[in-house]
Amino acid sequence: MQEEIEKDAKQPERLGIVGTLVLHSQFILIGILVIGAAVLTILH
């Protein structure tokens, strides 16, 4: 069983560009929103 568990454990996968973008989408969106707020504050 132990060996089976080890075999079952999924190996980390390399994510493509899309995968990496999705995984980090929250940071990208926060960045856009905060920068947007900063720009709007300055323009205001």
Add this chain to the structure above:
Amino acid sequence: MSRLLPTKTTVNSDLLKRVAEAAHSEAFTILRTSPYGLTVAEADERAAEVGRNEVAREKPPKWYAQMAEAFSSPFNGLLVVLGAVSYFTDVRMASPGKGDWTKVILLTLMISLSGLMKFWQEFRSMKAAEQLKAMVRTTATVLRRPDDPGFQFDPSQPPTQEHLVKHRREIPLADLVPGDIVFLSAGDMIPADLRVLTSKDLFVSQSALTGESLPVEKYDRPAYSVGNSAASQRGAPSVVPVNGSAANRRAANGVAKNGQSRKASGDVLDASALCFMGTNIVSGSAMGVVVNTGDRTFFGSMASSILGHRAMTSFDEGVRKVSWVLIRFTLFMVPAVFLINGITKRNWTEALLFALAVAVGVTPELLPMVVSANLAKGSIKMAKYKVIVKRLNSIQNFGAMDILCTDKTGTLTQDRVVLERHLDVTGEESYQVLRLAFLNSYHQTGLKNLLDVAIVNHAEVDNEEPVLIQYLKIDEIPFDFMRRRMSVIVQDGGGRHLLICKGAVEEIFDVCDRVQIGGELLPFDPQHRENVVRVTNDMNEDGMRVVAVAYKYIEDKALQKETYTVADEKDLVLAGYIEFLDPPKETAGEAVKALDEYGVDVKILTGDNELVAKKTCRDVGIDVRDVLLGNQIEAMTDEELADAADKITVFAKLNPLHKSRVILALRKKGHTVGYMGDGINDAPALRDADVGISVDTAVDIAKESADIILLEKSLTVLKEGVVQGRAVFGNIIKYIKMAASSNFGNMFSVLPASAFLPFLPMLPIQILILNTIYDLSQLSLPWDNMDEEFLRKPRKWDASGLSRFMLYIGPCSSVYDLTTYYLMWFVFKGWVVGPGGVFVNAGLFQAGWFVESMMSQTLIIHMIRTRKIPFIQSTATLPVVLVTSLAIATVCLIPFTALGATIGFQPLPATYWPYLAAMIVCYLIQTQMVKVFYMKKFGGEWL
């Protein structure tokens, strides 16, 4: 190791010393009792006088102490501060007649609600734990004098053997009172502080009190060891175990020689005639009189903090680490939020209160309660499967267990050993062998094991009863796990002493020099030895357990003694064997398979020989690749053993220390190891395992050492326990990951809001109300289930993935918090300034975030609780769905109520809701996608 000292003065050391130094009659006078014990009425009277034999620190705290504890949290502290501030600003400093009590009342309600909820949850958990503990019975064997006024006795004369047998009874431990006469045998926990009256090779482990790891011998020789050497000359012991052979045995076994080496210390713990509560009997038997009970005992007087301390489990350590990670975030956030808001809004008091409210919001103050509620819930559920959890934290280890080591007898096999045959050395049926075995088993007073019971209960023994009349018991040499044999000495009608020894085959062979074949006594030469080994091996291969029986007559009066010792076990005649069948349980195979499916490897650690062990394993479907024997283990280094133990499933001919070493070796390899056993020889292994599992019928010390007690000795219930353990762990880790990620996300939301907004994104009171409702909704978590896939693998606490989880999942909600700010500012005109520079739509802005924040925080529960798609592939249990829905509904309604208006909200317009719905849908989709790629990137890691 340093010894522990009593911290209270209640321990009656003077009385102990006086009783220890006194002769029997004097001791009985001091304790107002007699060798015949107390009557039930006298015992009841004393119980009323001195209380029950319970130690206060083991009793649960009183309800009011628990209530005080429940209310004294930082969260409540802050609410009190806010309440006080509100009282001054809204009531005291308000213009006359315009005082507003709303906030003060609201805060008082919140304090009451959170405190009472916490108290109720913990009170219930504790009550449940107490009730479960009470299901594990602990009794003491006492001698009670008949109440019958006609019963005559002479207190100066000890009772007869017959009287002792007739009037001994089992009573609950708590019912013991000073003056009671108690019987003790190997494996017993000492039930109170007591003075030894008679003893036979009594060795006691006092490590719980003194730290001394070697057992000490206790015997009825009063005085000298309590610091009065002159007194040692008085009072000759009624049984004198300290003779040449006992001393030799001590030296051979490394037993600490009590008293003499420490006699100068004057320490009451060194008194040879005193046994103390909390210690346990390693071997031998005794009778003693109770001196002190309950809190008056040495054990009871100890500081609970010292004695109650247990090493932190990996789980405790994990929870502590998580708490610190979150505290560090709070420590960073509070000053940052305070400064940013202070600078941008120029209102430092408001900034401080806001920062404090944020601190409260991000503190997972429910963590201890969620942990204890989950553990309590798990333990109640396990009780339904007849599994009693003694130590709540061990539930989590139960779920993490990937190797279960178990003793063979009674777990894989039925707890019903049957005497199959009684054979002479040639393999022919022999009544003489049965008779010898019967005399031995009947008269031995030590630990009666299943084999003794099988012999005494054997049907043919009925015909042997007259044998008892023909023989008078003289003495016995108790069993121990080093010799693996025991002897009884009886005297026959002709005045001859007959020593009958029975035990493990090899160990009996070692002390035999002759063998009885037919009526003849022949030398036990290598050829005979080879023959008998072959006969016994054949029996073992058939799964039979074999015990050898040997004897010798001591006819010479000069050699006859009153007290015999291990040294007398020599020059014996091998008479034959008793063959027992220990049939495998019907359910054992199924249970082993089920455990295997759930990722738990079963290993067998047995004192039996390899042939019997192998046969049983084959019968129940355990793959026997190789067998490791006790003597092979001895020759191995810890590293070699660790490597070997990983691969081997059957360990045979083990003594208690071997068992311990195997467990420690497996743990060293990174396994979480469970051990299941019920004998005195299992106690060290039970302590050394991550989860010690014992059964209700086990000896006291095994039950004491175990974390989990099975009311039924079966492996089948273990699988349920393992599944429960994993479910409990899953629900706890769910809360921890959720709290950590959502708090981290809040930080991402609050900081930009503080920097860019001209007013507070949410008022302190609003944050606290949100927090209270959210916390209440979290209380449903222990009622959640876990996906089947999660339960299939051992789950071990690993804090390393937590920071990563927080980092990726937390900010997902921040995206929608920030979007809400944009929405409320631009679409719902948060920027509009009214007369006097007041932002007229601030209340609307705050209501918008209040509702969105609650929704995102609550829905994350459903996202995190499963690896699958929430609501579609995996749904939480009804209580969780209902409670979280109710919480969301409440929060959505608050801005429309009078309460909402009081705390500064404005009702939300209808146009807000489609925006909110769109945001929530986007949030769920985004989080699910991040989750999928997160699991891909980090090898399937989630909960």
